[in-house]
Amino acid sequence: MAHVVTESCINCRHTxxxxxxxxxxxxxxxxxxxxxPNECIDCGVCIPECPVDAIALEEDLPPDQRSFVRINAELAAQWPAITAKVDALPDAERYRGQPGKRALLKR
Structure with a gap:
């Protein structure tokens, strides 16, 4: 099982x-x-690094975040790799901890 980025990351995108x-x-x-999910080796080093607690093991996802397994797999096939830290989005602090951000996801 891979790790999954969840809704907490939307509009924050800390790296x-x-x-x-x-x-x-x-x-x-x-x-x-x-x-x-095809590249993740389940090492878990990313989990404590996320300042908005947006990363979890697939098996530990709460029911309302389980759709992000499919979302991660789908978008990973479309989006480019990122291998270096960049600045968080300008409004990251405003969106930190805000629930219900799924509709804000830009595909």
Missing amino acids: DCVEVCPVDCFRAGENFLVID
């Missing part, structure tokens, strides 16, 4: 996780990151 990933499994969209 601290990218910097520590040993296999470059992160992909970047306009306002969200995803993990390529």
Whole structure:
């Protein structure tokens, strides 16, 4: 099972996780990151690096976040790899901890 980026990342897109990933499994969209499930080795080093607690093991996802397994897989096939840390989005602090951001995801 792979790790999954969840709704908490939407409109924040911190990239601290990218910097520590040993296999470059992160992909970047306009306002969200995803993990390529085919590249992730389940090492878990990304989890404590995320300042908004947006990364979890697939098996640990709460029911309302389980659709992000499919979303990560789908978007990882479309988005480019990101291998270096970049600045978070300008409004990241405003969106930090805000629930119900799924509709804001830019595909």
